[in-house]
Amino acid sequence: MGILDSKIPSGPLADKWTKHKNDIDLVNPANKRNIDVIVVGTGLAGGAAAATLAELGYNVKTFCYQDSPRRAHSIAAQGGINAAKNYQGDGDSPYRLFYDTIKGGDYRSREANVYRLAEESANIIDQCVAQGVPFAREYGGLLDNRSFGGVLVSRTFYAKGQTGQQLLLGAYAAMNRQINRGKIQAYNRHEMMDLVLVDGKARGIIARDLVSGEIQRHSAHAVVLATGGYGNVFFLSTNAMGSNVMAAWRAHKKGAFFANPCYTQIHPTCIPVSGEHQSKLTLMSESLRNDGRIWVPKRMEDAVAIREGKLKPTQLGEEERDYYLERRYPAFGNLVPRDVASRAAKERCDAGFGVNKTGEAVYLDFAAAIERYGKEKAMTSGIKNPDKETITQLGEEIIEAKYGNLFQMYEKIVDENPYKTPMMIYPAVHYTMGGLWVDYNLQTTIPGCYCAGEANFSDHGANRLGASALMQGLADGYFVLPYTIGDYLSDDIRTGAISTDLPEFEDAENEVRGRMEKMMSGTGIHSVDYYHKKLGKIMWNKCGMSRNEKELEEAIGEIAELRKDFWENVKIPGQADSKNQELEKAGRVADFLELGELFAKDALHRKESCGGHFREEYQTEEGEALRDDENFKYVAAWEFKGEPKDAELHKEDLVYENIELKTRSYK
Amino acid sequence: MKLYLKIWRQKDAETKGQIVDYTLDGVEGDMSFLEMLDILNEELVSKGEEPVEFDHDCREGICGTCSLQINGEPHGPDRLITTCQLHMRKFNDGDTIVIEPFRAKAFPVIKDLIVDRSSFDRIQQAGGFISVNTSGNTVDANAIPIPKEDADKAMDAATCIGCGACVAACKNASAMLFTSAKVSQFALLPQGQVEAADRVQNMVRQMDLEGFGNCTNTGACEVECPKGISLENIARMNREYLSATTKG
Numbered sequence: 001m002g003i004l005d006s007k008i009p010s011g012p013l014a015d016k017w018t019k020h021k022n023d024i025d026l027v028n029p030a031n032k033r034n035i036d037v038i039v040v041g042t043g044l045a046g047g048a049a050a051a052t053l054a055e056l057g058y059n060v061k062t063f064c065y066q067d068s069p070r071r072a073h074s075i076a077a078q079g080g081i082n083a084a085k086n087y088q089g090d091g092d093s094p095y096r097l098f099y100d101t102i103k104g105g106d107y108r109s110r111e112a113n114v115y116r117l118a119e120e121s122a123n124i125i126d127q128c129v130a131q132g133v134p135f136a137r138e139y140g141g142l143l144d145n146r147s148f149g150g151v152l153v154s155r156t157f158y159a160k161g162q163t164g165q166q167l168l169l170g171a172y173a174a175m176n177r178q179i180n181r182g183k184i185q186a187y188n189r190h191e192m193m194d195l196v197l198v199d200g201k202a203r204g205i206i207a208r209d210l211v212s213g214e215i216q217r218h219s220a221h222a223v224v225l226a227t228g229g230y231g232n233v234f235f236l237s238t239n240a241m242g243s244n245v246m247a248a249w250r251a252h253k254k255g256a257f258f259a260n261p262c263y264t265q266i267h268p269t270c271i272p273v274s275g276e277h278q279s280k281l282t283l284m285s286e287s288l289r290n291d292g293r294i295w296v297p298k299r300m301e302d303a304v305a306i307r308e309g310k311l312k313p314t315q316l317g318e319e320e321r322d323y324y325l326e327r328r329y330p331a332f333g334n335l336v337p338r339d340v341a342s343r344a345a346k347e348r349c350d351a352g353f354g355v356n357k358t359g360e361a362v363y364l365d366f367a368a369a370i371e372r373y374g375k376e377k378a379m380t381s382g383i384k385n386p387d388k389e390t391i392t393q394l395g396e397e398i399i400e401a402k403y404g405n406l407f408q409m410y411e412k413i414v415d416e417n418p419y420k421t422p423m424m425i426y427p428a429v430h431y432t433m434g435g436l437w438v439d440y441n442l443q444t445t446i447p448g449c450y451c452a453g454e455a456n457f458s459d460h461g462a463n464r465l466g467a468s469a470l471m472q473g474l475a476d477g478y479f480v481l482p483y484t485i486g487d488y489l490s491d492d493i494r495t496g497a498i499s500t501d502l503p504e505f506e507d508a509e510n511e512v513r514g515r516m517e518k519m520m521s522g523t524g525i526h527s528v529d530y531y532h533k534k535l536g537k538i539m540w541n542k543c544g545m546s547r548n549e550k551e552l553e554e555a556i557g558e559i560a561e562l563r564k565d566f567w568e569n570v571k572i573p574g575q576a577d578s579k580n581q582e583l584e585k586a587g588r589v590a591d592f593l594e595l596g597e598l599f600a601k602d603a604l605h606r607k608e609s610c611g612g613h614f615r616e617e618y619q620t621e622e623g624e625a626l627r628d629d630e631n632f633k634y635v636a637a638w639e640f641k642g643e644p645k646d647a648e649l650h651k652e653d654l655v656y657e658n659i660e661l662k663t664r665s666y667k
Numbered sequence: 668m669k670l671y672l673k674i675w676r677q678k679d680a681e682t683k684g685q686i687v688d689y690t691l692d693g694v695e696g697d698m699s700f701l702e703m704l705d706i707l708n709e710e711l712v713s714k715g716e717e718p719v720e721f722d723h724d725c726r727e728g729i730c731g732t733c734s735l736q737i738n739g740e741p742h743g744p745d746r747l748i749t750t751c752q753l754h755m756r757k758f759n760d761g762d763t764i765v766i767e768p769f770r771a772k773a774f775p776v777i778k779d780l781i782v783d784r785s786s787f788d789r790i791q792q793a794g795g796f797i798s799v800n801t802s803g804n805t806v807d808a809n810a811i812p813i814p815k816e817d818a819d820k821a822m823d824a825a826t827c828i829g830c831g832a833c834v835a836a837c838k839n840a841s842a843m844l845f846t847s848a849k850v851s852q853f854a855l856l857p858q859g860q861v862e863a864a865d866r867v868q869n870m871v872r873q874m875d876l877e878g879f880g881n882c883t884n885t886g887a888c889e890v891e892c893p894k895g896i897s898l899e900n901i902a903r904m905n906r907e908y909l910s911a912t913t914k915g
Contacts, residue, residue, distance in 0.1 A: 579777060
């Protein structure tokens with residue numbers, strides 16, 4: 001077992017969670033009033049946890065860098081949330097959701113955690129409907145579902161293309177109810193700068209008020225980090241501009257192990273990069289792959305002509321197109337998992353079949369769906385022998401009802417009408433499966449420091465399935481953490497309030513101030529963005545969709561060099577004791593410059609391909625990922641030892657008692 | 668293209684602000700409006716000047732963080748989008764663009780183009796929720812069928828991103844469109860009925876306390892709303908309010 005104890009309860013898989021909930025210690029309601037909990041991050045996991053903990057009676061303080069909890073980046077999730085409700089009667093069950101998730105994650109996640117997630121999934125939908133989340137419904141008034149990649153059932157609940165927004169507003173409303181009761185104090189426009197440990201336990205944080213620049217001390221009996229993923233280490237990603245790894249990285253440097261940092265999800269359907277000025281990438285929901293068909297021209301000369309603007313995609317007939325996902329993966333077709341779809345797009349573009357100016361784009365085409373829906377609608381509306389125009393018009397109306405907001409978003413950004421000409425898409429960094437290592441209780445290796453949602457490493461293995469991030473965030477926040485944390489807090493009922501005058505707080509505050517001063521003293525000419533963009537290029541080129549030993553080694557050296565340059569030279573105008581967006585960015589980029597190095601080290605050590613981690617040296621003859629279960633069937637948890645490249649590896653062996661390890665096949 | 672920018676600069680909430688002129692060259696049509704400002708800021712930082720601060724986060728039109736009054740219009744000249752989705756192809760070489768913060772008594776300026784919209788949070792805290800505990804054993808999600816039309820209307824109201832464009836567009840700086848969107852979402856759903864009367868009264872009371880103006884049915888809010896929230900919601904909120912206050 002080593003030093004990592006995952007604390008997985010004993011007993012049969014399906015009974016573990018129920019048994020665990022019955023076994024753990026509870027805190028009685030009167031005592032909860034004497035216990036303080038800090039929640040950093042107010043997205044689905046943090047918002048849901050904060051609301052539920054406050055509802056239970058704990059005193060909660062929430063922190064978010066945004067001006068309102070409602071703006072956390074969970075809001076941007078588009079497609080949907082999975083739940084094993086089996087409302088469609090297509091044979092779904094918690095076991096099937098569990099199985100799909102383990103397989104989708106390429107057998108690199110913990111069985112017990114994933115089963116619990118699948119078990120709780122149905123409760124999430126009940127809870128959200130009770131909160132007034134307006135999920136899509138059928139004409140009979142019951143909830144509608146759709147399909148996502150990597151599965152053969154329809155279990156995805158959605159609210160148009162704004163599912164994340166509606167779920168987050170639900171959690172935000174639950175928070176508001178507790179703010180109104182005085183049980184949550186919300187510190188918005190505040191950033192966690194460091195974690196404070198007292199006697200080895202997490203007992204508070206140092207925060208910076210982003211408006212006044214004031215450095216503050218906040219104490220609590222436990223600290224929950226729900227601060228999202230670190231995709232912005234690539235600079236260009238679908239994350240929000242402010243999304244960062246600071247809270248998780250600060251905790252890592254104080255003793256929390258960081259697990260599987262190299263597991264990154266590159267999402268196949270994003271709007272391609274248009275130029276050097278680009279500040280972020282926009283996702284086009286995976287739900288579009290329900291109806292869109294992905295293709296590139298079959299002939300190289302057609303691809304060249306399209307790139308040069310001499311040929312239009314609509315001029316190419318069916319036989320001149322290569323629907324490469326349908327060709328390579330007939331069973332799952334356009335709905336293969338994200339890692340598979342992304343690599344297939346890269347393969348075609350690298351081979352010279354890309355369709356935009358830069359050669360890095362493929363088509364996502366709705367013409368067939370428009371025709372199919374149009375004919376169906378004409379039939380149900382009693383229109384006999386409809387002409388092509390009528391069919392197209394009716395079909396476009398259906399597509400608009402399903403995906404209207406996504407089509408509008410595409411048109412505004414690209415300036416082309418996707419109803420009339422196929423969308424152009426390309427993979428982009430979207431989600432990070434890696435994160436702080438947590439045990440079954442979601443506790444990190446620091447006692448009293450918990451981690452939930454995308455920020456932890458727990459449930460998605462090496463690749464996350466679509467519509468599962470929202471499920472995990474809300475399961476962690478509403479149904480897991482509020483119970484498991486009670487087991488830890490039950491020892492704190494006599495502790496009393498933690499004083500912020502303790503020397504540990506003083507030291508942590510001084511450290512934060514020193515760090516900021518050092519950053520402000522840079523004497524060079526380059527802005528924070530200059531360094532962030534350089535880091536992003538190294539990450540994308542050498543730690544991106546495919547990786548190899550030589551380039552990963554280069555990346556480790558280049559990132560360390562860039563970090564040194566940053567700390568000596570970065571230029572930050574203005575003062576530290578007032579609103580200063582450059583300083584905010586600098587603090588975040590400083591941590592990315594460390595995380596990036598650990599990321600590359602992790603990718604280098606994992607000499608296999610699995611899920612989103614593709615090592616060129618380890619692939620089948622057909623170019624599919626080649627896993628090595630004998631040597632790498634473990635979670636890589638890294639302990640900080642001074643420099644990121646000196647981190648020490650701890651292994652948590654993954655035990656599969658209920659699922660047989662197989663080569664993942666979507667053919 | 669080359670642009671002449673007139674940008675509101677203000678050190679902090681206490682200091683008086685002013686319009687400052689900047690000239691920016693090399694702007695491309697494919698850039699978003701905020702990417703154009705990124706380039707300006709990059710130039711300012713390299714000269715050792717303080718960059719223009721503005722609120723932004725998701726840059727895909729959903730978080731509601733970005734604001735900006737551009738040539739007198741919230742989120743600029745294009746319709747049904749936020750500033751982060753506005754692209755420079757909507758402007759021409761040589762244009763002068765005036766960029767100001769959203770203006771309202773209830774949205775005090777924090778710095779430059781950043782305003783404090785916490786008044787919106789307080790309106791939601793006054794009643795923008797359904798009081799249901801997280802138990803894991805509420806009724807099954809399909810136990811209460813909801814007519815698709817009602818669910819769709821509730822969804823349309825719920826898409827409000829809380830950006831504040833409605834307030835900035837309104838000559839009275841009224842927050843009726845924002846408040847009514849939340850009231851409507853819950854009024855249209857069976858789950859929201861139990862607390863409906865208290866909800867509308869509490870939220871309207873808080874809205875008035877924050878210093879927002881009244882609605883005089885001009886409709887500018889609906890035109891400028893990046894999510895197309897309909898004025899019908901204000902009518903629904905008024906009906907809800909009337910029935911709540913006359914119930915006795």
